[in-house]
Amino acid sequence: MPSQPLSLNIVGCGKLGQTLGYLWQKNQVFHIQNICNTHIESARQACVFIGTGRACEQEALQTADVWLIATPDEQIAQTCTDIVHANRINAGNIVFHCSGALTSAELTTAQQAGAYTASLHPIMSFSETEQAPRGFQGTFCGYEGDSPALKVLTPSFTRIGAQCFPVSAEHKVLYHTAAVFASNYLTALLEQSLRTYEKAGIPRHTATKILRPIMTQTLSTALEQGTHQALTGPIQRGDVETVAKQVEACQQWDPSAADLYSILGHLTVSLAKKRKDLDPSLLTEISARLNSKTTG
Ligand SMILES: NC(=O)c1ccc[n+]([C@@H]2O[C@H](COP(=O)([O-])OP(=O)(O)OC[C@H]3O[C@@H](n4cnc5c(N)ncnc54)[C@H](OP(=O)(O)O)[C@@H]3O)[C@@H](O)[C@H]2O)c1
Known part of the structure; x- marks a missing residue:
């Protein structure tokens, strides 16, 4: 200067x-x-x-x-x-x-x-x-x-x-989109979770308290150890039937919730594949169940 x-x-x-x-x-x-x-x-x-x-x-x-x-x-x-x-x-x-x-x-x-x-x-x-x-x-x-x-x-x-x-100027739009995913859409995802708790009969103020520790801990682990290391839940465990039931429950309640569950489920399958600690055939089966909402 x-x-x-x-x-x-x-x-x-x-x-x-x-x-x-x-x-x-x-x-x-x-x-x-x-x-x-x-x-x-x-x-x-x-x-x-x-x-x-x-x-x-x-x-x-x-x-x-x-x-x-x-x-x-x-x-x-x-x-x-x-x-x-x-x-x-x-x-x-x-x-x-x-x-x-x-x-x-x-x-x-x-x-x-x-x-x-x-x-x-x-x-x-x-x-x-x-x-x-x-x-x-x-x-x-x-x-x-x-x-x-x-x-x-x-x-x-x-x-x-x-x-x-x-x-790079060429990638500036995607660069900005990345922050939208992490910031704005994280908020939208929280909202989706709160609505799902409410549908399950748990009031919003209670759901907000329930989510604080699990969200902050997940975020902290994912940022420190990597996203695939932070992964838990039915897809990471290869629990095909639980995933199928959740797809069906979302479909019966709100098709847009089922769409979101399915899209994020496919991304989660790709993360689970990176861990290499699960039978790949189970993940293939889970992908098929995630698709079942569109195929009938
Ligand atoms: N806010 C954020 O969190 C944030 C974060 C990162 C980047 N940015 C970027 O920063 C820029 C400004 O955003 P901001 O949030 O600071 O906007 P803002 O608070 O709405 O302020 C915009 C200012 O521009 C003035 N203005 C509007 N049209 C004008 C014109 N033709 N000539 C002269 N002045 C004019 C307005 O004047 P009056 O007060 O008289 O109406 C106002 O003071 C944007 O490019 C935005 O993308 C913002």
């Missing part, structure tokens, strides 16, 4: 922009210059939270070395284009966004103007702005983009506690 902090404009300074801005200001990583939101009052509040910066409308943006565009994803490309067309972004500037789903290609108009572009995605939920700066330490950030931009940006994230790692 250069000895004089580079100037940074944040366009779209909501939950993520304020957290990063606060941390960069606190650690004197960037000279935070302009803060621009849809509403000027919101930009003013962001400046108060960050502890520096000048709130302004888009037309009043000054030139800057580095630009963070942290609007909602669907606004990033147009916002970038608007700033380029206003001749605020110059050759050699660095322009980046923090979306997990989008690549630096969203910033093509800035690249065409001679800027270096990148995306750096913190894998963190910035829901509580007040709390977020404390929770940022150790956050993993997937990055891709132009080397001259990354040469400046990855150290600027590391200095506020991030752990940066490269992601």
Whole structure:
């Protein structure tokens, strides 16, 4: 990093922009210059939270070395284009966004103007702005983009506690999908389990208590020892009849529960195969029973 902090404009300074801005200001990583939101009052509040910066409308943006565009994803490309067309972004500037789903290609108009572009995605939920700066330490950030931009940006994230790692632009969608499986769908899976307990006559608040130890222990073992090592239950034991009964019970109750049971069951069979401590013919039989919901 250069000895004089580079100037940074944040366009779209909501939950993520304020957290990063606060941390960069606190650690004197960037000279935070302009803060621009849809509403000027919101930009003013962001400046108060960050502890520096000048709130302004888009037309009043000054030139800057580095630009963070942290609007909602669907606004990033147009916002970038608007700033380029206003001749605020110059050759050699660095322009980046923090979306997990989008690549630096969203910033093509800035690249065409001679800027270096990148995306750096913190894998963190910035829901509580007040709390977020404390929770940022150790956050993993997937990055891709132009080397001259990354040469400046990855150290600027590391200095506020991030752990940066490269992601290929080609696989960025799958990279983001992976987090959806682990985070959003884990919540959905918990919901499915609670509904199944409820159907079995166990109230939700009791079911929530029942699930806490088994879920936390399973997650901890799977993360420490590997997913196939953490596997327990009827498929891992080769208990064909139990699996068949559960498929049938789900089918009678809710076909979508049976679909989910079957899809995850096939994935579980593939994990059980990796353990090599079960007769493969039992696993073949289990796969057939999992398919039986569609074949009749
Ligand atoms: N939140 C997270 O947990 C999280 C995690 C990782 C990555 N990200 C990424 O971070 C980016 C920002 O997300 P966020 O959650 O911080 O969004 P947010 O809290 O909704 O904030 C978005 C901000 O953008 C401003 N804005 C909207 N359109 C604008 C425009 N055309 N020009 C200027 N400002 C505009 C809004 O202004 P007003 O306040 O005036 O409405 C608001 O302050 C997204 O790319 C998102 O994918 C978010």
